[in-house]
Amino acid sequence: xxxxxxxxxxxxxxxxxxxxxxxxxxxxxxxxxxxxxxxxxxxxxxxxxxxxxxxxxxxxxxxxxxxxxxxxxxxxxxxxxxxxxxxxxxxxxxxxxxxxxxxxxxxxxxxxxxxxxxxxxxxxxxxxxxxxxxxxxxxxxxxxxxxxxxxxxxxxxxxxxxxxxxxxxxxxxxxxxxxxxxxxxxxxxxxxxxxxxxxxxxxxxxxxxxxxxxxxxxxxxxxxxxxxxxxxxxxxxxxxxxxxxxxxxxxxxxxxxxxxxxxxxxxxxxxxxxxxxxxxxxxxxxxxxxxxxxxxxxxxxxxxxxxxxxxxxxxxxxxxxxxxxxxxxxxxxxxxxxxxxxxxxxxxxxxxxxxxxxxxxxxxxxxxxxxxxxxxxxxxxxxxxxxxxxxxxxxxxxxxxxxxxxxxxxxxxxxxxxxxxxxxxxxxxxxxxxxxxxxxxxxxxxxxxxxxxxxxxxxxxxxxxx
Amino acid sequence: xxxxxxxxxxxxxxxxxxxxxxxxxxxxxxxxxxxxxxxxxxxx
Numbered sequence: 462x463x464x465x466x467x468x469x470x471x472x473x474x475x476x477x478x479x480x481x482x483x484x485x486x487x488x489x490x491x492x493x494x495x496x497x498x499x500x501x502x503x504x505x506x507x508x509x510x511x512x513x514x515x516x517x518x519x520x521x522x523x524x525x526x527x528x529x530x531x532x533x534x535x536x537x538x539x540x541x542x543x544x545x546x547x548x549x550x551x552x553x554x555x556x557x558x559x560x561x562x563x564x565x566x567x568x569x570x571x572x573x574x575x576x577x578x579x580x581x582x583x584x585x586x587x588x589x590x591x592x593x594x595x596x597x598x599x600x601x602x603x604x605x606x607x608x609x610x611x612x613x614x615x616x617x618x619x620x621x622x623x624x625x626x627x628x629x630x631x632x633x634x635x636x637x638x639x640x641x642x643x644x645x646x647x648x649x650x651x652x653x654x655x656x657x658x659x660x661x662x663x664x665x666x667x668x669x670x671x672x673x674x675x676x677x678x679x680x681x682x683x684x685x686x687x688x689x690x691x692x693x694x695x696x697x698x699x700x701x702x703x704x705x706x707x708x709x710x711x712x713x714x715x716x717x718x719x720x721x722x723x724x725x726x727x728x729x730x731x732x733x734x735x736x737x738x739x740x741x742x743x744x745x746x747x748x749x750x751x752x753x754x755x756x757x758x759x760x761x762x763x764x765x766x767x768x769x770x771x772x773x774x775x776x777x778x779x780x781x782x783x784x785x786x787x788x789x790x791x792x793x794x795x796x797x798x799x800x801x802x803x804x805x806x807x808x809x810x811x812x813x814x815x816x817x818x819x820x821x822x823x824x825x826x827x828x829x830x831x832x833x834x835x836x837x838x839x840x841x842x843x844x845x846x847x848x849x850x851x852x853x854x855x856x857x858x859x860x861x862x863x864x865x866x867x868x869x870x871x872x873x874x875x876x877x878x879x880x881x882x883x884x885x886x887x888x889x890x891x892x893x894x895x896x897x898x899x900x901x902x903x904x905x906x907x908x909x910x911x912x913x914x915x916x917x918x919x920x921x922x923x924x925x926x927x
Numbered sequence: 928x929x930x931x932x933x934x935x936x937x938x939x940x941x942x943x944x945x946x947x948x949x950x951x952x953x954x955x956x957x958x959x960x961x962x963x964x965x966x967x968x969x970x971x
Contacts, residue, residue: 476937476939476940477937477940478937478940478943478944480944481940481943481944481947484947484948484950484951485947487951487955488950488951491951491954491955637951637955640955640958640959642958643955643958643959643961643962644954644955644957644958646958647957647958647961681950685947755969758968759968759969760969761965761968762965762966762967762968762969762970763966763969765962765963765965765966766962766963766966766969768962769959769962769963769966772959818969
């Protein structure tokens, strides 16, 4: 088994089609992207005890009341499950990045399947014994590590298979992470409906089933994935003989990359782009209801549309970056994002729900695009040899943004409401602050230059890497 | 060292390619369709 998973046993033979690698990567990313749909479990998790006692409030008459039985978990506490998962995503991607590079995609994708699906099983156990720390450990910590390793495991392999279109390749995989919610949410809802009994709302059985189904799905990706043989190149591909301004044909290893200002500028670029997006992503439903008075059902439709644009933006913007260049792509994100965030309060005052929706769909497409374009940006600046490990280290920006974004938007909103600002206007300041964050991101992006000569691999090390 | 070896995929890969893309594409398309169906409620 260990031999099968080894990098040396996953080298593609002659005639292998590189177009088999993106679906292998999607097998992983579509599964771990379920994390974005974790909120479908929140309400059932908050009603485990009342469901067991057959005493949950009627949703038609109970309004916003969710937790009704003493001892049931609160929504606020349940929110930590997703937060923990995102924090451990970033940490594990950073810590295990070098290991992922060393062992190759097959072993690391297998580890991701074990951790993510094992995390679901442990969380199911925690739900069945009604022990929240066990759920935190299962989905948040173990599952979160699976998220991080799974997220980065196919990236450097895809870049090696698609040296001519790295944006398209990594965008396809990372699109899967956005698309995972579109599958995970209806699957979880259908399974919970199937497993509901008079004394259970079926959450534990649903998590158990999803853990098994996702494991099988991810293992298919493990079987498909291959690494290219040394010296392989796609037909017709001519490697650049001289590096362009921001695209190197040499390599920087992780340890050296961490000493460069480019690494920290890109960290900030990702952090600011994600902070601005993740804050509104979590608040979109409430925001459209309070600004335009739409129903909760219609607001859920808006959130669904945002999920599709979050997914579509990943492949669209990353593919476009192959033609426009990564720096230009991020300039568009930051300039267009700033303009749109400034305009959102005006659209609210105008009462134009159509313009509001369009603005947010574009913003969220650029949020997804930011994730999908960063691996190719890293490859351009640092070369392909250690890009998986460097990408893993940069993903700590996601963990930080996962805490900063929602906290910032919630805090500002609470402050506004306490100051007597009407609910419909309480988001204006938030939007202006998000626009300000994007301006800082623009400055960071504009400051990025080619990596200094002294950080590149030199001599025999560079030849071995090449 | 510049990469110089080039290989062309086999035609025998086609069934594998179709199967692999369907394996990930069908659930994804189902998810997009289901989400769009729910999103229509925004415009009702």
